[in-house]
Amino acid sequence: MELKQLVTDVHEILTVSGDYSKLTDSEVYIPSIQVDRTNVYFILHERQDNQVVKSLVVYEDRGTIQDFDGQETLEDANKVLLVGMLNEQNWHALTKRFTWVKPTSRHGYKYTFGLGDRLGNASNAHLRLFKGRGIMPVLSQQSIRELLLTNRTFTDVILDAGWSVFEEGYTDGWAADGDHVKNPHEVDYAVKTGCSMITLDCTEKIHNEIADLTDDELDAQFNALDEDLVTYFNKTYLDKEFQISDQAAVHFSKKDVEQSVLIFFGAVEYAEFIYHKFVVPFNLDFEISMDETIVPTTPANHYFFANELQRKGITPETLAPKFYGEFQKAIDYIGDVDRFEREYVIHEAIAEHFGYKLSIHSGSDKLSVYEIIGRLSKEHGWHVKTAGTNWLEALRVIAHVDPKLMVELYQFAYDNLDDVAAFYVFNAQTDGTAPKPETITVDNVMTLLNDDDARQVLHTMYGSILNLQKSYRYVYRDRFFKILKENQDLYDKYLNAHIAEHLDLLQGLAQTKAEVQAKYEPTIQ
Numbered sequence: 292m293e294l295k296q297l298v299t300d301v302h303e304i305l306t307v308s309g310d311y312s313k314l315t316d317s318e319v320y321i322p323s324i325q326v327d328r329t330n331v332y333f334i335l336h337e338r339q340d341n342q343v344v345k346s347l348v349v350y351e352d353r354g355t356i357q358d359f360d361g362q363e364t365l366e367d368a369n370k371v372l373l374v375g376m377l378n379e380q381n382w383h384a385l386t387k388r389f390t391w392v393k394p395t396s397r398h399g400y401k402y403t404f405g406l407g408d409r410l411g412n413a414s415n416a417h418l419r420l421f422k423g424r425g426i427m428p429v430l431s432q433q434s435i436r437e438l439l440l441t442n443r444t445f446t447d448v449i450l451d452a453g454w455s456v457f458e459e460g461y462t463d464g465w466a467a468d469g470d471h472v473k474n475p476h477e478v479d480y481a482v483k484t485g486c487s488m489i490t491l492d493c494t495e496k497i498h499n500e501i502a503d504l505t506d507d508e509l510d511a512q513f514n515a516l517d518e519d520l521v522t523y524f525n526k527t528y529l530d531k532e533f534q535i536s537d538q539a540a541v542h543f544s545k546k547d548v549e550q551s552v553l554i555f556f557g558a559v560e561y562a563e564f565i566y567h568k569f570v571v572p573f574n575l576d577f578e579i580s581m582d583e584t585i586v587p588t589t590p591a592n593h594y595f596f597a598n599e600l601q602r603k604g605i606t607p608e609t610l611a612p613k614f615y616g617e618f619q620k621a622i623d624y625i626g627d628v629d630r631f632e633r634e635y636v637i638h639e640a641i642a643e644h645f646g647y648k649l650s651i652h653s654g655s656d657k658l659s660v661y662e663i664i665g666r667l668s669k670e671h672g673w674h675v676k677t678a679g680t681n682w683l684e685a686l687r688v689i690a691h692v693d694p695k696l697m698v699e700l701y702q703f704a705y706d707n708l709d710d711v712a713a714f715y716v717f718n719a720q721t722d723g724t725a726p727k728p729e730t731i732t733v734d735n736v737m738t739l740l741n742d743d744d745a746r747q748v749l750h751t752m753y754g755s756i757l758n759l760q761k762s763y764r765y766v767y768r769d770r771f772f773k774i775l776k777e778n779q780d781l782y783d784k785y786l787n788a789h790i791a792e793h794l795d796l797l798q799g800l801a802q803t804k805a806e807v808q809a810k811y812e813p814t815i816q
């Protein structure tokens with residue numbers, strides 16, 4: 292790029308008083324322009340080999356610009372024009388000048404939505420969709436499992452999202468979720484790399500095996516606890532009914548008390564430990580999740596958990612119970628929707644009573660229940676987490692642009708599904724109903740992205756696909772990213788339709804799955 296031309300661009304920006312629509316240089320990405328007195332910052336988009344190459348342009352006082360890392364600079368009177376990469380040093384320098392570029396707590400935002408961008412190239416499209424929607428995007432939301440499988444770090448994830456925030460000029464606030472962190476080591480890592488939020492996954496502290504005990508065995512284990520605990524739990528809960536709202540009450544039978552204690556109390560104590568070690572000292576936005584366990588969280592379990600947390604002085608920002616029915620990855624809700632609604636009313640009342648919001652995990656594609664969640668949590672707010680399904684939208688681009696490659700990817704994913712057996716639990720893994728690869732051709736490959744079982748196979752196999760090597764070279768990764776880079780507009784269109792379906796239902800802009808599908812899906816065929 293021509294530095295003198297960029298100085299001319301800066302002067303033009305400074306003279307047009309905020310109306311950038313007629314800027315001469317079309318490589319200046321208009322949403323990114325920031326002017327602070329006579330300092331100017333923007334992202335330059337240069338087209339090379341059908342791809343957009345992005346650079347940061349800074350025009351600042353000579354005395355202050357030093358903390359940026361420039362590849363090229365040019366002096367202009369008492370100013371310096373600098374062109375640099377979208378790297379960590381430059382992002383930190385920008386966050387000192389524009390606080391909104393940094394992730395922040397969800398506290399005070401009524402509706403928040405986790406986007407889980409596994410590839411680091413979906414946030415621009417997401418931000419364009421979220422502008423003006425009144426929902427805070429948790430752009431950076433990755434589980435430790437995803438980091439391991441994609442070979443990324445929390446720093447990579449935050450930087451990818453943070454640069455998109457700057458590029459799109461998104462000043463309304465965004466968050467970074469260290470998702471499904473399970474032990475102090477992982478929490479520490481999330482906190483120190485700048486996550487504004489953690490999701491403490493209590494799975495390993497939840498004793499599912501208790502649910503299989505007979506009544507006598509349950510009773511014996513409960514009564515083997517120290518006497519003061521047994522007395523306290525019985526006195527507080529046994530045969531008590533807690534009226535938590537006009538519509539909702541929670542009653543504790545003997546079994547409810549004993550199961551709640553033996554299944555969940557260890558997790559309560561663990562949450563207390565993490566709270567004092569990390570949440571308070573680092574002023575973290577705190578979510579507690581118990582969704583990836585085997586036993587559903589009954590209303591009694593949920594009330595018990597929340598009440599014990601409150602007794603310890605802990606109010607998380609959000610809490611994710613395991614709701615009735617199945618929230619499997621990358622497909623719609625499985626279960627009786629009416630019963631889901633009846634139980635959701637009680638979970639919502641418990642959350643409101645204790646002062647936090649419900650968090651809906653594995654939220655991608657749960658279009659059959661979003662109208663319910665949006666309606667019942669409208670007053671108090673909600674947090675919904677997608678489960679990395681932007682990856683499937685990326686595969687939709689591959690299927691569209693290079694169907695032969697997509698046929699190959701599916702064959703590979705299908706044949707190597709054991710790779711993810713230790714990471715994910717899902718139907719398609721076990722029931723053998725996923726389409727047989729020999730039935731998939733370049734002509735029907737697109738159907739994979741709309742087939743539940745095929746979606747699950749592809750959704751979970753991202754790590755194996757991206758990291759497969761032969762002779763020390765990636766087999767798919769480079770081709771995959773090249774296609775995405777060359778077709779970012781198509782990818783953005785798919786991303787937009789996918790997430791917009793969720794948001795419209797949650798926001799009450801549509802009432803049924805069929806309605807949002809009819810609205811968005813014809814646009815992505």
Ligand SMILES: O=C(O)[C@@H](O)[C@H](O)[C@H](O)C(=O)CO
Pocket residue numbers: 407432433434436437470471620651652653654676677678679
């Ligand atoms: O694949 C993952 O580990 C994540 O996408 C995970 O499913 C996600 O963070 C989640 O659980 C959201 O509910």
